[in-house]
Amino acid sequence: MEDFPCQLIRNFSIIAHIDHGKSTLADSASGQNKQVLDKLKVERERGITVKAQTATMIHEFYGQQHLLNLIDTPGHVDFAWEVARSLSACQGALLLVDATQGVQAQSISVFHVARERNIKIIPVLNKIDLPQADPERIANQMCSTFGLELADVLYVSAKTGRGVDQVLQAIADRIPPPKGDASSPLKALLFDSSYDRYRGVISLTSINSGVLRKGDKIASSHSRKRYEVVEVGIMHPEEVSTELLLPGQVGYFVCNMKESSEAHIGDTFYRQGEKVEPLEGFKPTRAMVYAGVFPVDSNDFLKLEESIKRLALTDRSVTIQRESSTALGQGCRLGFLGTLHMDVFRQRLEDEYDANVIITSPTVPYKIVYKDRVITISNPTDFPDVYESTHNVIEIQEPMVNATIIVPQEFLGEMMDLCSSHRGQNMDHRYLELAGAAGVDTAPRVILTAKLPLSEVVTDFFDSLKHRSSGYASFDYEDAGYEACNMKKMTFQLNGKPIDALAMIVHHSAIHDIGKLWAKKLKDVIPRHLFEVAIQAVVGSKVVARETISAMRKDVTAGLYGVSSYLSDSQHLTRQKEGKKKMKRIGSIELPQAAFFDVLSNKTK
Numbered sequence: 001m002e003d004f005p006c007q008l009i010r011n012f013s014i015i016a017h018i019d020h021g022k023s024t025l026a027d028s029a030s031g032q033n034k035q036v037l038d039k040l041k042v043e044r045e046r047g048i049t050v051k052a053q054t055a056t057m058i059h060e061f062y063g064q065q066h067l068l069n070l071i072d073t074p075g076h077v078d079f080a081w082e083v084a085r086s087l088s089a090c091q092g093a094l095l096l097v098d099a100t101q102g103v104q105a106q107s108i109s110v111f112h113v114a115r116e117r118n119i120k121i122i123p124v125l126n127k128i129d130l131p132q133a134d135p136e137r138i139a140n141q142m143c144s145t146f147g148l149e150l151a152d153v154l155y156v157s158a159k160t161g162r163g164v165d166q167v168l169q170a171i172a173d174r175i176p177p178p179k180g181d182a183s184s185p186l187k188a189l190l191f192d193s194s195y196d197r198y199r200g201v202i203s204l205t206s207i208n209s210g211v212l213r214k215g216d217k218i219a220s221s222h223s224r225k226r227y228e229v230v231e232v233g234i235m236h237p238e239e240v241s242t243e244l245l246l247p248g249q250v251g252y253f254v255c256n257m258k259e260s261s262e263a264h265i266g267d268t269f270y271r272q273g274e275k276v277e278p279l280e281g282f283k284p285t286r287a288m289v290y291a292g293v294f295p296v297d298s299n300d301f302l303k304l305e306e307s308i309k310r311l312a313l314t315d316r317s318v319t320i321q322r323e324s325s326t327a328l329g330q331g332c333r334l335g336f337l338g339t340l341h342m343d344v345f346r347q348r349l350e351d352e353y354d355a356n357v358i359i360t361s362p363t364v365p366y367k368i369v370y371k372d373r374v375i376t377i378s379n380p381t382d383f384p385d386v387y388e389s390t391h392n393v394i395e396i397q398e399p400m401v402n403a404t405i406i407v408p409q410e411f412l413g414e415m416m417d418l419c420s421s422h423r424g425q426n427m428d429h430r431y432l433e434l435a436g437a438a439g440v441d442t443a444p445r446v447i448l449t450a451k452l453p454l455s456e457v458v459t460d461f462f463d464s465l466k467h468r469s470s471g472y473a474s475f476d477y478e479d480a481g482y483e484a485c486n487m488k489k490m491t492f493q494l495n496g497k498p499i500d501a502l503a504m505i506v507h508h509s510a511i512h513d514i515g516k517l518w519a520k521k522l523k524d525v526i527p528r529h530l531f532e533v534a535i536q537a538v539v540g541s542k543v544v545a546r547e548t549i550s551a552m553r554k555d556v557t558a559g560l561y562g563v564s565s566y567l568s569d570s571q572h573l574t575r576q577k578e579g580k581k582k583m584k585r586i587g588s589i590e591l592p593q594a595a596f597f598d599v600l601s602n603k604t605k
């Protein structure tokens with residue numbers, strides 16, 4: 001590593017809209033032909049990158065070996081925080097745009113994240129091998145959207161490798177080397193971490209100044225805890241240990257850190273006895289979507305909790321709290337960055353930990369403004385039942401987002417309609433390119449902006465957006481603070497007994513529709529009993545929807561119970577026990593746990 005002083009190092013990221021080819025370009029630049037950078041199974045299956053991965057490559061320019069550190073970034077809106085975090089270790093970024101699709105909603109949002117960090121941006125057009133690619137037009141579009149120079153645009157096919165050498169050359173020529181002084185005290189920024197069963201926490205670091213060596217005694221600025229470095233190295237792209245890491249270099253270190261919580265993202269490590277001014281850290285992640293996660297079989301709670309904790313070690317943006325529900329037993333309340341993040345986490349739990357889970361409907365955090373205080377709640381159970389005139393509640397506020405939708409002109413009406421039906425405000429639109437510039441065959445595209453309640457975005461918004469634009473719309477959003485709202489808590493009762501796990505917060509205009517929909521869903525999954533079962537959707541003290549399951553006739557059960565006489569006593573007992581484990585009792589009504597799974601995973605639609 002001593003052969004690579006700062007001026008021979010380039011730290012860069014690739015930023016792009018989802019599917020524009022980041023991982024493919026990363027693989028082809030690092031000389032790999034399979035997707036090594038996308039390591040998680042769910043990422044391979046869904047073709048998305050969830051967790052930023054780091055890889056170091058060695059390339060020769062001007063007769064000298066250079067160290068290129070690529071920090072891969074995820075492309076989805078939910079993971080904007082990961083993008084910002086990855087960029088903090090970079091001096092430049094390749095802004096990749098698909099030459100068949102053009103600038104999309106996330107191209108714009110990731111561009112802004114990079115601009116804010118003031119790093120060098122290299123515009124790259126990808127997929128020029130495809131017959132439908134229109135590089136010239138898209139290059140113009142990119143330059144006018146981002147205020148870049150046409151002469152700076154590079155044209156590549158990450159798939160065939162065409163143009164990739166020019167990209168590497170541009171990285172060497174245009175991105176400034178990191179600054180850093182080897183003789184100054186050590187400042188190592190921790191920007192990511194992972195967990196290894198045998199070695200404990202593995203910290204990804206970028207060395208700001210000083211030298212990090214194996215055997216060094218270091219300390220955390222955040223916790224003041226002391227550690228000894230047992231291993232340092234680079235990601236090549238798997239871990240390769242080295243003797244040391246120099247300023248500007250990006251790599252990993254292992255110290256005697258046992259708990260992942262000790263690896264505080266954004267922390268600065270220094271040499272013991274050489275305390276330094278810590279580097280600017282990161283804004284902590286804010287969970288925006290919460291849901292309860294319960295085991296399908298309530299006996300599996302401890303195992304589930306353990307799996308969730310382990311998984312959260314590789315995904316630090318998830319928040320975890322224990323939660324218990326009379327209907328679903330023990331579980332955890334998890335906070336996610338968005339709904340895709342939630343789905344990915346759930347799928348990883350199932351794939352990697354073989355967990356069978358029930359996830360409650362997602363809730364956004366609401367602010368309850370009392371006369372003398374404001375509290376934020378993330379569980380519908382904590383939402384006041386009635387708040388007008390009681391409880392001293394002044395108002396309820398909900399999180400808002402500024403949404404950007406890019407869509408061919410012909411779908412503009414559909415998209416405006418979609419936004420209005422999701423309580424959109426301040427709608428505005430403009431054309432992405434000048435009239436005529438798009439050519440005869442290509443419909444001009446429009447950028448539609450609107451302010452939407454986050455709670456509307458976390459439900460079926462994205463699916464409807466794709467559906468109603470025949471898949472052409474791209475969508476992104478950013479935080480837009482809180483606004484007063486008229487939300488109500490809706491609960492569902494079976495013969496008067498509430499099912500806590502199904503409580504939800506609903507906009508007053510949607511109360512009847514949602515009440516009806518869910519009462520119907522419940523009717524479909526609740527087995528008949530010997531007595532009538534009333535399903536009621538309740539808001540405050542008002543029943544807003546009702547379904548009834550009529551009683552089962554006595555003689556129908558006679559045959560059923562008759563079966564038991566063929567079983568031995570012990571067989572009978574085990575069967576009963578097995579059955580009981582999976583049943584939940586709401587008052588005198590027995591409900592299979594699986595019914596919750598069906599209702600909450602929309603299996604009943």
Ligand SMILES: Nc1nc2c(ncn2[C@@H]2O[C@H](COP(=O)(O)OP(=O)(O)OP(=O)(O)O)[C@@H](O)[C@H]2O)c(=O)[nH]1
Nearest residue numbers: 018019020021022023024048049075127157158159
């Ligand atoms: N024809 C062609 N296909 C490409 C090229 N680059 C990428 N692709 C394909 O485009 C799809 C998306 O590429 P990825 O590299 O997975 O995209 P990504 O940007 O990493 O996606 P996320 O990480 O999920 O945001 C894959 O099917 C690639 O094979 C290219 O230059 N030409």
